[in-house]
Amino acid sequence: MRRVLTVALFGALSLTACAQPAAPGATPAAKPGANAAAPAAAANPNADQTVRSALAGLDPKFKPDYIGAAPFPGFREVLVGGQVLYVSDDGRYLMQSQPYDIQNRAPASSAGLLAYRKALLDKAPRGDRIVFAAPNPKHTLTVFTDIECGYCRKMHQDIPELNKLGITVEYLAFPRMGPASKDFTDMISVWCATDRRQALTHAKQGQPVAPKNCTSPVAMQYDLGQQVGVSGTPAVFAADGTQLGGYVPPAQLVKALERQAR
Structure with missing residues (x-):
């Protein structure tokens, strides 16, 4: 059921405006261990709820399993039906691809998402x-x-x-x-x-x-x-x-x- 919902939502997203990637160099790489999302979270303490509401606006049945700080500023990391999404703190932009941490030479992921996945x-x-x-x-x-x-x-x-x-x-x-x-x-x-x-x-x-x-x-x-x-x-x-x-x-x-x- 979760996969059906995710596919349906992604299909809807493909027909609407999707986020454009930032220009090269626009976002500095986070240092290992640093909470890169902290400044954005401080600017918008209600980011989780903002993102949840924005996703519900796309589809009322959209129920994220996890929302937490992304490993880079300005975005929240969202897990739904096993799929990882990145949504801007203001709920406007959504990215579906896994970001890559050039400095650490590995797919970027947050401590919060790792802990959630480990618990599962x-x-x-x-x-x-x-x-x-x-x-x-x-x-x-x-x-x-x-x-x-x-x-x-x-x-x-x-x-x-x-x-x-x-x-x-x-x-x-x-x-x-x-x-x-x-x-x-x-x-x-x-x-x-x-x-x-x-x-x-x-x-x-x-x-x-x-x-x-x-x-x-x-x-x-x-x-x-x-x-x-x-x-x-x-x-x-x-x-x-x-x-x-x-x-x-x-x-x-x-x-x-x-x-x-x-």
């Missing part, structure tokens, strides 16, 4: 995840996975190397073809298997999935993935809620994690 991810109990733990863990990833997608299978082949590099992988189910698909049913069977790790590995190798049924967390994890904005698999999240993207080779992934940790 933490709702998935560790016992409901399929965990491939590193002997000497340095980093832990939450990965929404599918058993059919090519890059999910490629990432799974990297598990021994990732573990050797100190990266623990905790899988959550995201059968991207949806609840009515065979993929969804097969992932329930994987999560219901006596040895889930082995069942997942065999499924990712293309072996037939033995039918199983139980009270599984697959539907909950699929819904959770939609809430945090998963649209494709694998979807990789760091421990603090940072979305690292999709498949990344192990050596590059380690560099990204170390850079993100700094």
Whole structure:
């Protein structure tokens, strides 16, 4: 339902005026750790409500899940149906694309949004995840996975190397073809298997999935993935809620994690 609403709203936006990007150099880059949105928030202490009202003016059914300070001044960061939007504090301009932090060489996101996303991810109990733990863990990833997608299978082949590099992988189910698909049913069977790790590995190798049924967390994890904005698999999240993207080779992934940790 959330995705339908988001698509409908975006369709309406495409027929109305959208924000134009600022001219190069118009907005200085925020220093790491600085609350770049603080000056704008101080100028408009009611920015959250202003933005909420402006979005409701586009569609009364538009219900943001989160509104907080953006990682750059003059805008609020909005999460709805897992999609991140940026709306000016005065409610006039809206941007749909993820800004890039040139200084930190990473997609820009605020501490508030990371905390909100982390809280959502933490709702998935560790016992409901399929965990491939590193002997000497340095980093832990939450990965929404599918058993059919090519890059999910490629990432799974990297598990021994990732573990050797100190990266623990905790899988959550995201059968991207949806609840009515065979993929969804097969992932329930994987999560219901006596040895889930082995069942997942065999499924990712293309072996037939033995039918199983139980009270599984697959539907909950699929819904959770939609809430945090998963649209494709694998979807990789760091421990603090940072979305690292999709498949990344192990050596590059380690560099990204170390850079993100700094």
